[in-house]
Amino acid sequence: MSMSDTVRMSGRRRARSRKAVATVLQFLVVVATTYLGLLAVTFFIGRVIPIDPALAVLGDRAPQHLVERTREAMGLNLPLYQQFLLYCRQALSGDFGVSVLTTNPVMTDIRRVFPATIELATLGTLIGALIGVPLGVLAAVKRGSIADQIVRVIGLVGYSVPIFWLALLALLVFYARLKWVAYPGRIDVVYEYTFSPITGLYLVDALWQRQWDVLRDVFRHIILPASLLGYFSLAYISRMTRSFMLNELQQEYIVAARAKGLSEARIIWGHALRNAAVPLVTVIALSYASLLEGSVLTETVFAWPGLGLYITNSLQNADMNAVLGGTIIIGSVFIGINLLSDLLYRTLDPRTRAR
Amino acid sequence: MMHKLNGRLRLLTASAALALALGAALPAFAETPKDTLVEGFAFDDIITMDPGEAFELSTAEVTSNTYSLLVRLDLNDTSKVVGDLAESWTVSDDGLTYTFKLKQGMKFASGNPITAEDVAYSFERAVKLDKSPAFILTQFGLSGDNVTEKAKAADEHTFVFTVDQPYAPSFVLNCLTATVASVVDKKLVLEHVKSVEPTKDYKYDNDFGNEWLKTGYGGSGPFKLREWRANEVVVLERNDNYYGEPAKLARVIYRHMKESSGQRLALEAGDIDVARNLEPGDYEAVGKNADLATTSAPKGTVWYISLNQKNENLAKPEVREAFKYLVDYDAIGATLIKGIGEIHQSFLPKDVLGALNENPYTFDVAKAKELLAKAGYTDGFTVTMDVRNTQPATGIAESFQQTLGQAGVKLEIIPGDGKQTLTKYRARNHDMYIGQWGMDYFDPHSNADTFTNNPDNSDAGTNKTLAWRNAWDVPELSKKTKEALLERDSAKRAEIYKELQKSVLDDSPFVIIFQQTEVAGLRGNLKGFKLGPSFDTNYVWNVSKE
Numbered sequence: 026m027s028m029s030d031t032v033r034m035s036g037r038r039r040a041r042s043r044k045a046v047a048t049v050l051q052f053l054v055v056v057a058t059t060y061l062g063l064l065a066v067t068f069f070i071g072r073v074i075p076i077d078p079a080l081a082v083l084g085d086r087a088p089q090h091l092v093e094r095t096r097e098a099m100g101l102n103l104p105l106y107q108q109f110l111l112y113c114r115q116a117l118s119g120d121f122g123v124s125v126l127t128t129n130p131v132m133t134d135i136r137r138v139f140p141a142t143i144e145l146a147t148l149g150t151l152i153g154a155l156i157g158v159p160l161g162v163l164a165a166v167k168r169g170s171i172a173d174q175i176v177r178v179i180g181l182v183g184y185s186v187p188i189f190w191l192a193l194l195a196l197l198v199f200y201a202r203l204k205w206v207a208y209p210g211r212i213d214v215v216y217e218y219t220f221s222p223i224t225g226l227y228l229v230d231a232l233w234q235r236q237w238d239v240l241r242d243v244f245r246h247i248i249l250p251a252s253l254l255g256y257f258s259l260a261y262i263s264r265m266t267r268s269f270m271l272n273e274l275q276q277e278y279i280v281a282a283r284a285k286g287l288s289e290a291r292i293i294w295g296h297a298l299r300n301a302a303v304p305l306v307t308v309i310a311l312s313y314a315s316l317l318e319g320s321v322l323t324e325t326v327f328a329w330p331g332l333g334l335y336i337t338n339s340l341q342n343a344d345m346n347a348v349l350g351g352t353i354i355i356g357s358v359f360i361g362i363n364l365l366s367d368l369l370y371r372t373l374d375p376r377t378r379a380r
Numbered sequence: 381m382m383h384k385l386n387g388r389l390r391l392l393t394a395s396a397a398l399a400l401a402l403g404a405a406l407p408a409f410a411e412t413p414k415d416t417l418v419e420g421f422a423f424d425d426i427i428t429m430d431p432g433e434a435f436e437l438s439t440a441e442v443t444s445n446t447y448s449l450l451v452r453l454d455l456n457d458t459s460k461v462v463g464d465l466a467e468s469w470t471v472s473d474d475g476l477t478y479t480f481k482l483k484q485g486m487k488f489a490s491g492n493p494i495t496a497e498d499v500a501y502s503f504e505r506a507v508k509l510d511k512s513p514a515f516i517l518t519q520f521g522l523s524g525d526n527v528t529e530k531a532k533a534a535d536e537h538t539f540v541f542t543v544d545q546p547y548a549p550s551f552v553l554n555c556l557t558a559t560v561a562s563v564v565d566k567k568l569v570l571e572h573v574k575s576v577e578p579t580k581d582y583k584y585d586n587d588f589g590n591e592w593l594k595t596g597y598g599g600s601g602p603f604k605l606r607e608w609r610a611n612e613v614v615v616l617e618r619n620d621n622y623y624g625e626p627a628k629l630a631r632v633i634y635r636h637m638k639e640s641s642g643q644r645l646a647l648e649a650g651d652i653d654v655a656r657n658l659e660p661g662d663y664e665a666v667g668k669n670a671d672l673a674t675t676s677a678p679k680g681t682v683w684y685i686s687l688n689q690k691n692e693n694l695a696k697p698e699v700r701e702a703f704k705y706l707v708d709y710d711a712i713g714a715t716l717i718k719g720i721g722e723i724h725q726s727f728l729p730k731d732v733l734g735a736l737n738e739n740p741y742t743f744d745v746a747k748a749k750e751l752l753a754k755a756g757y758t759d760g761f762t763v764t765m766d767v768r769n770t771q772p773a774t775g776i777a778e779s780f781q782q783t784l785g786q787a788g789v790k791l792e793i794i795p796g797d798g799k800q801t802l803t804k805y806r807a808r809n810h811d812m813y814i815g816q817w818g819m820d821y822f823d824p825h826s827n828a829d830t831f832t833n834n835p836d837n838s839d840a841g842t843n844k845t846l847a848w849r850n851a852w853d854v855p856e857l858s859k860k861t862k863e864a865l866l867e868r869d870s871a872k873r874a875e876i877y878k879e880l881q882k883s884v885l886d887d888s889p890f891v892i893i894f895q896q897t898e899v900a901g902l903r904g905n906l907k908g909f910k911l912g913p914s915f916d917t918n919y920v921w922n923v924s925k926e
Contacts, residue, residue: 076799077806087435087512089844094581126427127610128594137609193641201645209646210612214418214633217615328637330612338424338611341797 056360063356067348068112070340072105078125078343112349121350126342131350134335139354140225141211142331145251145323146316148228152255153262154309158298160259161266165274166293176263183260192253192326199249207245209328216242250327254320258312265308269301276300303374310366317358411650415630417906417923419654420637420646424611430593431562432502433511437818440559440916442614445632447562447599450480450499450539451553453822458913459733459870461553465494465563465600466539469553475546475868482537486623488565489597489604494623496533501566503531503541505588513560516821520544520552524583547865548873550733554823559916564589565598572596602627602921611636616920627921628908647672647901653925654909655901659771663719666901673902677911678722680729680819681896682827683772685765685780687889689851691811693763697887698755704741704891705748706783716775717894724895726881727817727831731913733870734824734877740885748787760788765812766801767793773814776893780814808839808849816896817846822914824877825865831890832857832880850889857883 079095096102100111115122121131129137164176200208207213211227212220220239222230228247231240273279274297282292321333332351339347412418423438431443451461451469463469466480486494506514507527521544522530530542543552555561572592578585589598597605602624603616614634618627635652637643643655644662648669658666667674687694687703694700704725713723728735752760767777774795781791791812796804805813819826834847835858841848847857857880864876884890898911898918908922 076797077803080799080803080806083512088515089841091510091512098581128428129610134610196642196645201649204649208649208651209420209637209642210635213651214416214635215413217613217633325638326642328635328639328642330609330636334611342799 076343122346124347148251149254150313153258157259157262161263164267165270180260189322206249273297314362420643420652421634421656432506435512437915443559444916446601478541480539487621488600489619496539498566558821568598628924676899685891696755698751702748702751705744708743721894734874736881762790768798
């Protein structure tokens with residue numbers, strides 16, 4: 026290798042690293058502004074709702090001097106801007122403080138409730154994507170046929186029926202009548218003390234520890250809520266798949282492929298879906314992210330100790346530490362998943378890699 | 381291509397098979413373990429398990445099953461108490477000194493002996509921590525400075541409690557049945573004490589084990605607390621060191637379930653043994669099921685509508701009286717609160733010393749119109765009411781809106797979240813409010829102190845009782861409430877409370893509607909499950925399974 030080659034190489038490397046630094050900086054700026062927005066919004070919602078946060082700590086029956094003392098200790102008597110600064114400083118130091126409702130550090134609480142939501146959301150999204158995408162493809166290919174109509178109705182029901190009602194109905198049918206699934210919560214009480222989870226993802230833990238009866242029990246508990254969440258993301262994913270596929274099927278390369286005599290299956294699954302996959306990834310990722318926020322209603326009906334229930338309960342009780350912690354986590358999840366889908370883009374679509 | 385499709389198909393069949401294997405071969409009927417009681421219970425109010433700090437209804441049940449007290453309510457006659465740790469007690473002639481003799485040879489769950497020192501320490505920490513329930517003890521003149529003198533161990537088995545005024549002994553003893561007087565294991569707690577920096581508000585150098593006891597356990601009840609995971613589960617285990625008759629079951633598990641319909645489904649399927657938060661419809665359905673049973677008990681909580689006296693329309697005595705005639709008690713009793721409450725119009729719940737069990741008011745539009753006309757409101761007026769958006773509050777509010785309308789009064793309902801309406805109420809910014817009041821301890825003073833006591837009606841207020849919140853300025857009644865406390869003859873004391881209740885019935889801005897009943901749905905094979913007259917007497921140690 027000649028001298029000039031090395032120089033050129035390092036020059037290119039430098040240029041590339043400059044570009045990388047710029048990308049990282051850009052990313053950081055986006056993240057920082059997003060977080061700041063998050064903080065401001067949660068803070069002001071927390072202060073605007075007409076609930077006295079001291080009430081959350083003490084309950085209705087506390088004597089007056091205690092209420093005063095608590096308000097003082099929580100900094101509620103400070104001017105609003107000082108409260109906001111205090112709130113930001115706390116958040117930046119990664120200390121979300123102690124939840125007044127559970128008395129645990131907020132991070133401990135979130136570590137406890139988040140796996141329950143992750144497990145449910147992941148399974149739900151898997152179900153939604155694995156069924157939703159083929160249904161969408163089917164509807165696009167057989168456009169206007171009975172199959173298309175059926176998929177449309179399935180989607181419409183998914184959009185419009187309140188999840189709360191559907192969840193109770195599903196419980197009535199699959200749990201009470203058919204006894205196919207288990208309820209309530211994540212695991213049966215008999216396993217409460219024979220099974221010690223490590224990751225908090227019970228399916229993974231049971232599999233890892235080779236506790237087959239636990240695995241079956243956990244599966245029977247999770248399958249119904251996961252299917253319900255799956256159904257709702259399915260409704261969305263299948264509609265989006267259909268429209269993406271219709272768009273692709275009209276492209277000229279499809280005509281070219283047909284002219285070349287490729288099999289219809291190959292054209293649909295190998296070419297059209299491959300191209301539709303790029304925007305689909307975003308759709309699925311966003312639906313996954315929204316499930317990761319925790320579905321409050323599903324969690325309430327199924328007595329599922331997840332993030333959605335935790336945050337709603339905290340918000341209603343003006344437990345601002347917990348709300349802040351939860352919001353930051355959800356914000357991070359959204360940012361993380363967006364980043365992930367960007368990365369997936371690059372592997373799926375060579376054009377984004379070209380530059 | 382074919383190969384690829386085959387691969388996909390194989391994956392599909394495999395996962396389908398897995399799903400079948402996992403889901404199939406199910407037991408036909410779920411059943412909880414024989415030695416375990418599983419209760420579906422909405423306990424999202426629990427914020428701490430420290431008996432010196434806890435003041436929530438769900439915690440009261442857990443504490444009373446896991447900790448011991450000097451005395452407990454006598455469930456056969458709730459105007460009396462019986463000894464728990466105390467073998468006997470005497471009251472000095474001047475009415476100031478209470479001497480308790482403890483039973484011999486008792487142990488905490490940890491194995492440490494129970495002595496008068498533990499009792500004294502429990503009083504000391506509750507008073508010094510000064511959390512929400514501390515006033516139940518400090519109202520006897522206890523403070524951080526004098527508690528070690530006023531509540532102390534004379535010897536290993538003698539505990540002496542000195543009060544500042546010659547109170548009615550029934551009042552003192554009733555207060556000692558509250559969970560804040562629970563006895564903690566001093567030796568064990570001292571091992572977990574955290575040192576803190578003394579401040580202006582908190583003069584002590586340690587936290588008396590408060591942080592540890594929030595989730596920890598140091599008691600001697602029939603059960604010990606194994607674990608509490610907020611909004612998930614509370615697990616109790618039999619205490620083998622218990623000095624009394626051992627609990628019949630080895631374990632009690634409370635599962636947090638918020639939904640009435642969910643509790644009903646799980647009860648029917650046998651996944652829980654007891655459903656604790658059934659709404660009227662579900663409760664009725666459970667009652668009709670041959671495999672299940674129901675039980676209920678009146679609780680010390682009354683529901684009322686209150687009229688803020690700052691509103692000049694509502695401050696007229698005729699209006700206050702007219703509104704009491706404008707509640708359709710019969711309809712509410714027959715539908716909205718069926719199974720969860722019974723009509724009750726005085727402020728003391730049934731079974732409490734001096735409780736008045738008469739309901740003089742009936743729904744009478746003509747009478748109400750007459751009263752309103754007398755006050756000068758022939759055409760009625762418009763008024764708002766803050767209503768939390770849960771049942772039965774909303775239902776009763778809507779019924780009241782309709783019945784008020786019949787007399788020409790236009791009611792605007794302002795719906796809100798529970799904590800939100802409460803915040804407004806506590807600041808006296810409401811016109812009308814519908815709420816409930818639960819007794820803090822099983823003594824008539826608990827309710828009298830809030831319904832008929834308002835020592836300072838200024839906006840600053842020293843004691844923000846319900847009378848204060850509704851700006852009901854009643855110096856005479858406040859004085860009488862104090863007098864009742866010092867009446868040492870129980871029969872005479874009961875008389876005073878009867879008079880107070882009559883005054884509230886006749887003239888107060890409180891339209892008291894019903895007393896809450898707690899209900900539970902049970903599996904048919906349960907034996908001995910009984911709800912008590914208060915939330916800290918819902919004992920589970922007598923429960924067994926067939």
